[in-house]
Amino acid sequence: MLEITTIEKSYGKEVQVLKNVSFSLAPSEIIGLIGASGAGKSTIGRILANLEVADKGSILFENQQLIKMSAKKRRQLSKDIQMIFQDPYSALSSRMTVKELIEEALLILKIESSKMARLTLIKEALKLVSLDPDHYLGRYPHELSGGERQRVGVARAIVCNPKLIVADEPTSMLDTSLRLELIALLKSLNEKKGTAFIFITHDIALTQNFCQRLLVLNEGQIVEQGSTEDIILHPKHDFTKKLLSALRKLEAREEVYL
């Protein structure tokens, strides 16, 4: 489905954020992207979601070259690659209702011209994330809990029926039970609709639960990739060993606070 070859990305002349990043993703596959803060994980996600442009390299999505594609054609493809963000509080405009927020995605991507047909899609998306449309369509984000907001963010992403979702630490601001709920929801999307996922996370347990393969990013380069089990149980690269040990310490500390 996706074949990324030696992409590079710099901000300004001095900051090279991605150096030679290559990886691929099969249809319906779920991969995890882990790495230290600032390693360039979100930048990869943002490039795939058409929020940034890579400077060099090749991104083949279903055999279409995304780099150097015309802006119009690239926008049309955006419905196939959607992103879910970390912060359910800032990701949704406070002045729009749940219906308007989800409808906006359909309008931007010109997915359905009939108002009634759009409403049907919006209701279906809300049902898929277990929010009753009758209760939630007219609500504003400040009238929702963090978990409900994150579900609306997911509904907004899935209403376009994407083939790939880049989930950028979508659980990091949720408490443990909401985390598990969101993961169950994303898993069911993968099973029911075959949606592929790139999961950016610091959560090892979550990668073990959810991701088939892991990519380890350090300073803009993938230093190791393989099956989740292999990487977690038998990391080869020194950086992966250090990262996993740091993440485990972090998780242990979080458990103490819970």
Ligand SMILES: Nc1ncnc2c1ncn2[C@@H]1O[C@H](COP(=O)(O)OP(=O)(O)OP(=O)(O)O)[C@@H](O)[C@H]1O
């Ligand atoms: N628009 C921008 N302009 C300049 N530098 C940027 C911009 N966006 C990101 N960066 C820099 O690029 C680097 C990679 O950022 P990115 O958000 O991809 O990291 P990350 O691995 O997702 O980090 P985190 O885990 O903290 O979210 C960082 O050093 C960041 O400061």
